[in-house]
Amino acid sequence: MIKIATIKDVAEKAGVSTATVSHVINETRFVSESTKEKVIQSMKELNYKPNKLASSLRSKKSNIIGFIVPDIANFFFTGIAHYIEKELKQRGYSLFISNSDENIENEKQQFEKLKAHFVDGIIVAPAKGDHSFLVDMNKENECPIVFIDRKPDNIKGVSILVDNVNGSYKAITHFIEKGHKKIGIITGLPGITSTYERLEGYKKALADNNIPIKNGYIKIGDSRFDSGYKLTKELVKNTDISALYVTNNLMCVGAMEYLNDKDITIPDDIAIIGFDDYKWASITNPPLSVISQPIKKIGESTVKELMSLIRKDNNKKININKTIRMKTKFIIRESC
Amino acid sequence: MIKIATIKDVAEKAGVSTATVSHVINETRFVSESTKEKVIQSMKELNYKPNKLASSLRSKKSNIIGFIVPDIANFFFTGIAHYIEKELKQRGYSLFISNSDENIENEKQQFEKLKAHFVDGIIVAPAKGDHSFLVDMNKENECPIVFIDRKPDNIKGVSILVDNVNGSYKAITHFIEKGHKKIGIITGLPGITSTYERLEGYKKALADNNIPIKNGYIKIGDSRFDSGYKLTKELVKNTDISALYVTNNLMCVGAMEYLNDKDITIPDDIAIIGFDDYKWASITNPPLSVISQPIKKIGESTVKELMSLIRKDNNKKININKTIRMKTKFIIRESC
DNA sequence: CTGAAAGCGCTTACAG
DNA sequence: CTGAAAGCGCTTACAG
Numbered sequence: 001m002i003k004i005a006t007i008k009d010v011a012e013k014a015g016v017s018t019a020t021v022s023h024v025i026n027e028t029r030f031v032s033e034s035t036k037e038k039v040i041q042s043m044k045e046l047n048y049k050p051n052k053l054a055s056s057l058r059s060k061k062s063n064i065i066g067f068i069v070p071d072i073a074n075f076f077f078t079g080i081a082h083y084i085e086k087e088l089k090q091r092g093y094s095l096f097i098s099n100s101d102e103n104i105e106n107e108k109q110q111f112e113k114l115k116a117h118f119v120d121g122i123i124v125a126p127a128k129g130d131h132s133f134l135v136d137m138n139k140e141n142e143c144p145i146v147f148i149d150r151k152p153d154n155i156k157g158v159s160i161l162v163d164n165v166n167g168s169y170k171a172i173t174h175f176i177e178k179g180h181k182k183i184g185i186i187t188g189l190p191g192i193t194s195t196y197e198r199l200e201g202y203k204k205a206l207a208d209n210n211i212p213i214k215n216g217y218i219k220i221g222d223s224r225f226d227s228g229y230k231l232t233k234e235l236v237k238n239t240d241i242s243a244l245y246v247t248n249n250l251m252c253v254g255a256m257e258y259l260n261d262k263d264i265t266i267p268d269d270i271a272i273i274g275f276d277d278y279k280w281a282s283i284t285n286p287p288l289s290v291i292s293q294p295i296k297k298i299g300e301s302t303v304k305e306l307m308s309l310i311r312k313d314n315n316k317k318i319n320i321n322k323t324i325r326m327k328t329k330f331i332i333r334e335s336c
Numbered sequence: 337m338i339k340i341a342t343i344k345d346v347a348e349k350a351g352v353s354t355a356t357v358s359h360v361i362n363e364t365r366f367v368s369e370s371t372k373e374k375v376i377q378s379m380k381e382l383n384y385k386p387n388k389l390a391s392s393l394r395s396k397k398s399n400i401i402g403f404i405v406p407d408i409a410n411f412f413f414t415g416i417a418h419y420i421e422k423e424l425k426q427r428g429y430s431l432f433i434s435n436s437d438e439n440i441e442n443e444k445q446q447f448e449k450l451k452a453h454f455v456d457g458i459i460v461a462p463a464k465g466d467h468s469f470l471v472d473m474n475k476e477n478e479c480p481i482v483f484i485d486r487k488p489d490n491i492k493g494v495s496i497l498v499d500n501v502n503g504s505y506k507a508i509t510h511f512i513e514k515g516h517k518k519i520g521i522i523t524g525l526p527g528i529t530s531t532y533e534r535l536e537g538y539k540k541a542l543a544d545n546n547i548p549i550k551n552g553y554i555k556i557g558d559s560r561f562d563s564g565y566k567l568t569k570e571l572v573k574n575t576d577i578s579a580l581y582v583t584n585n586l587m588c589v590g591a592m593e594y595l596n597d598k599d600i601t602i603p604d605d606i607a608i609i610g611f612d613d614y615k616w617a618s619i620t621n622p623p624l625s626v627i628s629q630p631i632k633k634i635g636e637s638t639v640k641e642l643m644s645l646i647r648k649d650n651n652k653k654i655n656i657n658k659t660i661r662m663k664t665k666f667i668i669r670e671s672c
Numbered sequence: 673c674t675g676a677a678a679g680c681g682c683t684t685a686c687a688g
Numbered sequence: 689c690t691g692a693a694a695g696c697g698c699t700t701a702c703a704g
Contacts, residue, residue, distance in 0.1 A: 004696055017675045022699060029700095032673060047472070052452035052698035057389050058680050064449070072433070073418045075411065082409045085435050089442075094449055095410070095434040099421050106425075113400070113430055116388035117453060136383075225615045256619045278616075279561045283592045285621035342681055368689060370704045380700050390681035609686060 004055075005046035014042040025050055056118045064094050065306065066114035068124040071223070072099040075123060076249060076276050078296065080148070083299025084123065091307065093120065102189065102223070106130030109125065115143055121306045125149040128191035144309035146302050151191040156321040158309065160302050164194050167291040167328035168201025168245070170271040174336060175243040176209050180271065183211075183240035186231045186255065188223045188248045198247040198275070217241060221251050228254025236262070242270060243336070249276040251290055256284060271336040287333035294326050341382035350378040372395040393452045400430050401642065402450035404443055404460040407559070408435040410600065412585060413461060416484070419458065419635025438466030438525060438559070451479055451552065453650055457642045462623035463483040464527035473602065480645035482638050486529040492657040494645065496638050502532050502539050503627040504581070505538025507609045510672065511579040512545050516607065519547075520577035522567045522591065525561045526586045534583040534611070547658065553577060557587050564590025572598070578606060579672070592620060592671075607672040623669035630662050 018034055023029045024039045031039070042048070056062040065088055069077040085095040096119070100107035104127045111134070114122055114136060121144040131152035134145070147159040157300055162270040175183050185202045188195040199218070206213050216239050223225035228251030236258070246252035252274030259266055266272055266286055274281070277292035309320070352371055353394040359365045360375045367375070378384070388405040392398040398536055401424055405413040432455070438441035440463045447470070450458055457480040467488035470481070483495040511519050521538050524531040534670050535554070542549050552575050557563035564587030571577055572594070582588035588610030595602055610617070613628035639661060645656070 007699095008697080018698080019675060019700075020673095023674090026699085035674080049448060049452070050699050051393075053389060053393050053454060054680090054700070056680095057387075057393055057682090057697080060680080060695045072414050072421065073411070073587050078414050080409050082407075082435065085437075094434065094446065096434060097477070098430065098432060099418065101421075112385060113388065116385070118389060122674070145565065150375065182453045245391075248614065253615045253619060257615070260619055279586065279589045279593070280620065283589060283596055283621060284616065285623075287370065287596075287621075311677095344681080355684075355691060355693095356689095359690090362683085364683085371690085387681050390696090391683070392696095393681080394697080395700090454686080471679045545701070650680095 005048040006132050007048075007050070009046055010039065010042045010048050013046060014038040025279060030280055032264075040098055045239040051234060059116050060119055062118045063092060064096055064117065064119045066110070066119045066122045067097045068100050068110050068114075068122065070100050070102040070107075070125050070127050074223075075278055076248060076293070077149075080299050083296050084303055087300055087303035091303070100124075102127045104131075118125070119143065121145070121310055123148055123306065124150045131155050144227050144306055146306045148298065151323070153193075153319070158299055158305050158320055158322040158324065160305065161193070162293050162298070163325045164197035164251070164328070165201040165204065167275070167330075168198045168247070169205045170328075170330045171245050171291055172202050172205035173209070174330065174332070175245070175271060175273070176205065176211065178243075178271065178336065180215070180243040181211055181240045182239070183243045183245060184217045184219065184235045184239065186219045186221045186235075186244070186246045186248075186251055188221060188251070190220055191192055195247070202245060203292060214239075221248070223248045223251060225250045225254040225257075227251055229258045230254075231257040231277055236264065236270070243267075244270055244272045246272065247275045249274060249278065251270055252288070252290075256288070260285065266335050273336050277331055281331075282333065284335075286335050289333045289336045290331050292329045293330050294329070297326055341384040343384075343386070346375065346378045346384050349382060350374040353445070372608060396454050398454045398456055399428060400432055400453065400455045402446070402455045402458045403431055403433045404436050404446050404450075404458065405433060406436050406461050406463050408433070410559075410586060411614055412629070413485075414630040416635050416638075418634050420639055423636055423639035436460075436463050438463045440467075440631065444469055455479065457481070457646055459484055459638055459642065463490045464525060469489050476600035480642055482642045482645070484634065484638055494641050494656055494658040494660070496634055496641065496660050497529070498629050498634070498664055499661045500664070501537040501540065503611070503666075504534045504583070505541045505556040506664075506666045507581050507627055508538050508541035509545070510666065510668070511578065511581070511607060511609070512541065512547065512670065514579075514607065516579040517547055518553070518575070518577045519579045519581060520553045520555065520557045520571045522557045522564060522571075522580070522582045522584075522587055524557060524587070524596075526556055531583070550575075550658070557582045557584065559587060561586045561590040561593075563587055565594045566590075568594040570605070579603075580606055580608045582608065583611045583613065585610060585614065588624070588626075592624070596621065602649055602671050609672050613667055617667075618669065620671075622671050625669045625672045626663045626667050628667050631666070633662055 007018045007021050011021045021039050024031050088095050098110045107127050123146050125148050151159040187199050219231040232255040246255045274288050274290045277290045281288040343357050347357045357375050360367050424431050434446045443463050459482050461484050487495040490496045523535050555567040557567050568591040582591045610624050610626045613626045617624040
């Protein structure tokens with residue numbers, strides 16, 4: 001274990017002060033060419049790497065952005081993460097992703113950990129639950145936050161969401177146009193804005209077409225594969241639905257698996273529309289129609305908003321309340 | 337922006353030294369009940385949260401583990417990440433995931449960033465390229481590393497891999513038993529051990545069955561959807577294969593999409609076997625046969641090995657060289 | 673054009 | 689049983 005070089009070592013070797021070394025590294029004040037050269041030379045010889053931790057401790061900046069996802073195994077979030085990371089990199093930031101597992105306690109811990117490391121901003125798809133801890137946090141230690149996919153109740157902030165109501169509306173209207181009247185829905189976790197909104201769109205489309213809303217057709221899932229399977233089974237056994245709308249990708253796979261298992265033909269016996277598009281949605285049996293979210297645009301827009309928050313001075317940030325809605329697209333394949 | 341409480345504030349309020357507060361927090365030496373109570377009370381009143389950054393700077397420990405994945409949008413890695421995070425959490429660690437995008441320069445940067453934040457260990461699926469920077473890094477600043485999925489050339493360390501050769505062997509043998517002799521393969525990125533090994537298994541199975549290896553049947557991909565599509569097209573147009581083995585999940589989706597697009601029936605016209613199992617592999621047209629990796633076990637085993645490295649004293653770590661091979665499973669569905 | 677020095681918020685030998 | 693103080697490796701007003 002060789003001693004690792006510090007800024008002091010570099011300063012001594014170059015015969016300058018640590019201040020000068022620091023300014024050479026960060027380009028934070030003018031340094032004459034000749035001393036600059038000496039410093040750079042010394043850094044090379046010592047193989048010096050600035051310790052970011054110490055630097056963050058002092059400057060309260062890290063060039064790191066945190067992204068708290070509710071499910072690291074959900075393609076939707078990792079797809080967005082991919083684009084966020086790309087955008088961030090261009091601007092000199094790194095992205096650290098962590099997984100709350102849809103648990104507000106985990107999420108809170110991760111917020112604290114991230115803040116303790118002086119991340120310059122946090123992107124979060126908030127789990128269900130009371131987020132009032134955020135206002136306390138931000139009182140003490142301002143850190144820009146952007147909400148994504150959903151937003152917490154009663155908390156101001158900027159959110160990048162999708163036109164969930166309209167997305168559902170398009171799907172259900174399509175079913176109706178095809179003659180369906182008995183349309184089931186499997187929603188995501190309750191207590192999340194996107195769940196609520198997607199259900200709203202379903203109800204609105206039915207109401208606008210004078211089709212009564214039947215509670216038996218509405219199933220509340222947990223966004224995982226298994227509940228998609230199980231709830232589809234319940235709908236098939238207990239109701240006479242001819243169409244099914246599943247508002248989350250993993251549950252939709254579960255739904256299709258059940259229908260395939262039971263040799264229920266899609267779309268002839270039951271038509272189906274899912275949420276979120278993926279490469280594999282084209283090769284399912286039959287190819288799946290979906291309401292698709294613009295993950296690239298979501299990623300880009302998220303970074304853009306975050307950057308503008310980071311650049312603003314602290315006083316202005318607290319009261320920003322802004323919701324951006326991105327457009328969903330209805331991709332019709334063969335399942336409906 | 338309220339002033340955030342520090343350990344000094346707590347110490348003053350409680351009428352003790354910062355040393356005592358620190359020891360109460362970390363339980364690092366005995367503190368009498370009465371003073372302990374005073375300290376805890378003061379912490380509560382001030383809503384004190386220890387600054388982990390400062391603590392890490394001093395103690396060189398963070399309770400954070402870094403995970404560098406080569407593709408954040410690949411279900412295989414995020415599936416593993418899910419289990420790693422779960423295991424780590426039980427042991428009091430947090431997981432920060434970052435994405436190298438199969439680029440060694442990115443990976444190196446992320447290593448540095450992670451180390452600069454005194455992560456207690458790093459898990460990495462190394463990108464293609466020269467990893468000698470790792471030995472320099474570890475000379476200066478020892479940090480346990482576990483390699484996963486692949487391992488870098490000429491670098492000692494512990495690796496959690498899968499029996500790739502055998503996995504391929506099983507797939508190809510199955511094809512041969514079904515009467516196939518013209519078997520194509522699409523591999524992942526060159527320069528990665530798993531790619532090499534999976535190709536080896538393919539060649540070995542052919543050789544053991546006295547089937548000549550034809551270079552025209554071997555296509556080198558880049559692990560992404562598009563190359564799966566494109567290379568399948570090339571194989572179909574330029575060769576007479578009756579079976580296709582795709583050694584990566586995203587490329588396999590591309591391959592199936594091409595075959596479906598061209599109405600080439602699976603498995604009658606061309607049989608297909610993929611790598612990695614997913615929920616959606618059961619609902620493709622037809623359901624996909626795959627060589628499945630035990631992602632849960634991989635995650636668990638990775639954390640176990642990492643923990644034992646963290647606990648060992650530094651001198652012993654450097655020379656550890658150990659490879660663990662997990663078993664793949666051949667899941668036969670209807671595509672072969 | 674550059675330096676001396678305080679300070680970020682902790683931990684930890686040393687001392688009693 | 690506890691404290692005074694050095695120090696982790698940086699940044700940054702202040703001063704000249």
